[in-house]
Amino acid sequence: MTTAVDTKKLTMVQAVTDGMRVMMKEQENVIVLGEDVGQNGGVFRATDGLVGEFGDKRVIDTPLAESGIIGTSIGLAMNGFKPIAEMQFLGFIYPAFNQIMTHASRIRARTLGAFTVPMVIRAPFGAGVRAPEIHSDSVEALFTGMPGMKVVVPSNPYDAKGMLISAIEDPDPVLFLEPMRCYRSTKMDVPEGKYNVPLGKAARLHEGSDVSIFAYGAMMDVVTKAAKAAEEKGIKCDVIDLRTLYPLDKDMIAESVQKTGRAVIVHEAPGTGGLGETIMSLINDTSFLYMKAPVERVTGFDTPVPMFALEDHYLPSADRVVQAIEKVTQF
Amino acid sequence: MEKQFPKLQIINENGEWNDETYRSEITEELTKELYTKMLRSRLFDRKGVNLQRQGRIGTYVPFEGQEASQIGSALAMGEGDWMFPTYRDHAATMTFGHSLKTLFLYWKGRQEGCIPPEGKNIFPPAVPIASQLLHATGAAWAEKLKGTDRASIVYFGDGATSEGDFHEGLNFASVFNAPVVFFNQNNGFAISVPIEKQMKSKTIAQKAVAYEMEGVRLDGNDVFAVYFHTRTAVERARKGEGPTLIEAVTWRYGAHTTADDPSKYRDQNESATRREKTDPILRLERFMKNENMWDEKWAGDLQESLTAEIEAAVKEMEETDAPHYNDVFDHVFAENPWPIESQKEAYAHSRGDR
Numbered sequence: 001m002t003t004a005v006d007t008k009k010l011t012m013v014q015a016v017t018d019g020m021r022v023m024m025k026e027q028e029n030v031i032v033l034g035e036d037v038g039q040n041g042g043v044f045r046a047t048d049g050l051v052g053e054f055g056d057k058r059v060i061d062t063p064l065a066e067s068g069i070i071g072t073s074i075g076l077a078m079n080g081f082k083p084i085a086e087m088q089f090l091g092f093i094y095p096a097f098n099q100i101m102t103h104a105s106r107i108r109a110r111t112l113g114a115f116t117v118p119m120v121i122r123a124p125f126g127a128g129v130r131a132p133e134i135h136s137d138s139v140e141a142l143f144t145g146m147p148g149m150k151v152v153v154p155s156n157p158y159d160a161k162g163m164l165i166s167a168i169e170d171p172d173p174v175l176f177l178e179p180m181r182c183y184r185s186t187k188m189d190v191p192e193g194k195y196n197v198p199l200g201k202a203a204r205l206h207e208g209s210d211v212s213i214f215a216y217g218a219m220m221d222v223v224t225k226a227a228k229a230a231e232e233k234g235i236k237c238d239v240i241d242l243r244t245l246y247p248l249d250k251d252m253i254a255e256s257v258q259k260t261g262r263a264v265i266v267h268e269a270p271g272t273g274g275l276g277e278t279i280m281s282l283i284n285d286t287s288f289l290y291m292k293a294p295v296e297r298v299t300g301f302d303t304p305v306p307m308f309a310l311e312d313h314y315l316p317s318a319d320r321v322v323q324a325i326e327k328v329t330q331f
Numbered sequence: 332m333e334k335q336f337p338k339l340q341i342i343n344e345n346g347e348w349n350d351e352t353y354r355s356e357i358t359e360e361l362t363k364e365l366y367t368k369m370l371r372s373r374l375f376d377r378k379g380v381n382l383q384r385q386g387r388i389g390t391y392v393p394f395e396g397q398e399a400s401q402i403g404s405a406l407a408m409g410e411g412d413w414m415f416p417t418y419r420d421h422a423a424t425m426t427f428g429h430s431l432k433t434l435f436l437y438w439k440g441r442q443e444g445c446i447p448p449e450g451k452n453i454f455p456p457a458v459p460i461a462s463q464l465l466h467a468t469g470a471a472w473a474e475k476l477k478g479t480d481r482a483s484i485v486y487f488g489d490g491a492t493s494e495g496d497f498h499e500g501l502n503f504a505s506v507f508n509a510p511v512v513f514f515n516q517n518n519g520f521a522i523s524v525p526i527e528k529q530m531k532s533k534t535i536a537q538k539a540v541a542y543e544m545e546g547v548r549l550d551g552n553d554v555f556a557v558y559f560h561t562r563t564a565v566e567r568a569r570k571g572e573g574p575t576l577i578e579a580v581t582w583r584y585g586a587h588t589t590a591d592d593p594s595k596y597r598d599q600n601e602s603a604t605r606r607e608k609t610d611p612i613l614r615l616e617r618f619m620k621n622e623n624m625w626d627e628k629w630a631g632d633l634q635e636s637l638t639a640e641i642e643a644a645v646k647e648m649e650e651t652d653a654p655h656y657n658d659v660f661d662h663v664f665a666e667n668p669w670p671i672e673s674q675k676e677a678y679a680h681s682r683g684d685r
Contacts, residue, residue: 035490039596040523063493063529064460064521092459095495130389130440132418132588134458272670301674306659308389308440313656313678320681 007189012182015157015190016046016122019164020084022194024054027082030168033060034069034086034122043088044124044183070096070121074104077119082168090125090177091137104173105148120167121175126218126268127300127315128181130308137305138269143175144246144278150174151245152199155220157188159243162197170199179218202249204256208236211325212256214279215266216242219316223266226321235329245275253279254286261292262328266316271299293331296324336536336548338580341555344609346617353559359624365554366619368406369398369612371637372422375431378641379421379438383589387649388438392418393585396552396602399611400516400579402426403557404484407565411452413470413483415463418456419516419583420486427453431644432651439648442658461491464500464513471509471568482510482568484561490521492535501576505542510568512561513576516551522587523596539576551579552611582609 010018024030032047032054038061041048051059062069066087073083087093093100100121107115127136143151152167152174154160160178167174205220206227215223220241227237238256242248257263263283265276276297283295298316306314340349341357348354376395383391394401401422408414414427421434428451437444437456445455452470457463467485474481491497492515504511515535519526532538539546547564549556557579564575584602586593593599606613619625660667660675667675679685 035521036523036596038523041595043522043591061524061528064490064524065493065495067495068493094459132390132392132458133456271674301659301678302670303659303663303674307442307444309654310442310656310659311440313659323681 399554400551407561435648461494551581
């Protein structure tokens with residue numbers, strides 16, 4: 001028997017706010033800090049209303065210093081708090097890279113578990129919203145390649161809230177990436193109160209037997225369109241939303257490609273050093289003999305994200321994904 | 332600290348003399364030049380906000396209210412000097428030589444908006460906060476090593492003083508005695524965060540003390556104070572007497588960007604009051620009237636010719652050919668390495684272009 005749970009129609013950004021609210025209500029030690037997160041409610045309104053509800057000792061407008069925000073969050077986390085630190089944009093995280101790389105991610109290892117850093121770093125990211133320069137970087141791979149960090153990317157409001165709650169409950173640092181293009185693109189029924197979407201688990205958005213498509217974040221919309229177009233040509237796609245980028249859901253990736261024998265990987269981050277390479281190596285390790293065609297990747301280029309007049313060229317399009325699907329089926 | 336670093340002023344809010352040191356240099360010609368440049372930048376700024384609202388450019392970053400700070404300081408710089416602006420400093424860069432068309436192109440999401448005019452050392456706007464202070468220090472240090480008397484000016488806001496790069500920039504300039512003018516525009520807010528939450532220091536100028544550097548605090552809405560005190564700092568830099576930190580106290584009337592809503596975090600009546608009371612352009616107009624430099628016809632003609640200049644720049648911006656996607660690939664390195672070349676070919680192929 002299931003119990004009816006009340007739901008609310010929320011956008012992704014509202015679901016993120018709700019996830020923080022639920023955990024702040026439940027745990028006194030959860031705090032939110034960052035630039036403009038208080039009175040202003042964040043530049044995307046992700047923390048809207050939280051300072052009114054929880055006060056300025058728990059929702060903190062910090063001085064403008066990313067390294068300062070992350071560095072002090074590490075100290076707070078090691079001393080009993082669960083900071084949710086907001087980076088205004090992922091493209092502004094670089095001053096904090098040192099703190100994340102040399103401290104947040106490895107304090108547990110350095111002290112054999114005597115000190116831990118249970119914190120969440122939230123950051124909007126990705127291109128396609130005509131943002132000014134540097135605001136559109138997709139550098140998730142810098143962090144998936146960083147030992148000691150978990151990296152997650154929801155693609156819809158339901159997952160955003162459930163994964164954020166799981167990230168806050170996680171005993172280790174989690175980079176929680178929020179695709180800007182998904183912030184207000186759709187509304188979805190989101191349960192009130194607490195629920196978890198587990199980290200490390202991908203989700204199958206569409207079942208198919210011919211080609212596996214692996215993507216995440218804002219690319220889910222692109223690959224869903226491509227899968228529909230492919231279906232009209234008789235190609236059935238198994239569409240997988242990876243959701244967690246480290247650690248990847250190895251089992252679902254293997255299960256899917258062992259069924260289809262073909263894979264297309266899509267991400268807007270640059271191809272070289274991107275998640276596509278990691279997924280290809282996983283396919284190689286788990287499913288080499290099942291493959292009927294070389295894996296195709298549709299990715300951003302090995303270039304800086306151009307200013308917005310050119311960003312549509314940079315971003316993988318449904319057309320490019322369809323071409324890749326056709327290529328692996330015609331091999 | 333406010334006593335040690337008083338807010339220097341040459342003319343007050345009513346356009347009356349407060350400090351007559353530079354009286355002989357404040358000619359009608361200089362005054363009209365400053366007025367013209369300030370009005371030009373204000374009209375440009377308002378056009379930028381309107382173009383964004385009409386969807387003809389992307390997010391725009393307005394500076395209205397900060398014209399005296401940017402123009403007085405930029406005018407104090409010389410031909411071969413270096414300028415390192417932020418994304419809010421187009422009044423400074425247009426004064427130092429950027430074309431209005433280039434500035435509009437930047438806000439239209441065009442890479443061409445980052446290209447300096449021939450022979451002008453203007454860096455692209457710094458988007459990450461405070462990073463540019465180190466570049467300005469490095470460029471000034473290079474001039475010193477080359478034995479020239481050129482200097483750098485670098486712009487940044489009150490929020491930037493919280494970043495590590497601010498302190499590193501000042502310290503390097505101090506240690507290497509680099510000819511830099513660190514020009515801070517303290518407009519009281521870093522997006523939504525008021526300066527009282529940003530720092531406990533009463534002034535920004537006092538931060539110079541820690542680096543054994545000259546610190547100057549001035550009324551950033553008094554274009555004469557900005558111009559003459561910046562000029563002094565530049566002269567000192569040229570003579571090898573080291574860097575200066577200038578704090579220009581000013582105010583942005585509008586939003587942080589066109590994507591921001593200031594009513595979320597402050598009472599916008601404050602901006603309305605300041606428009607009447609402390610506006611930099613209105614103050615200069617009052618001064619010109621007091622000094623019998625004001626001429627209604629001149630002002631009217633000026634408004635008309637500047638408006639025409641700006642409209643012409645908008646037209647040029649809008650008539651610029653769409654960029655080619657090759658620009659995404661062809662400027663990352665001097666020569667495309669194979670991964671970029673193969674991505675470029677694959678992309679062209681995917682479009683049926685080859």
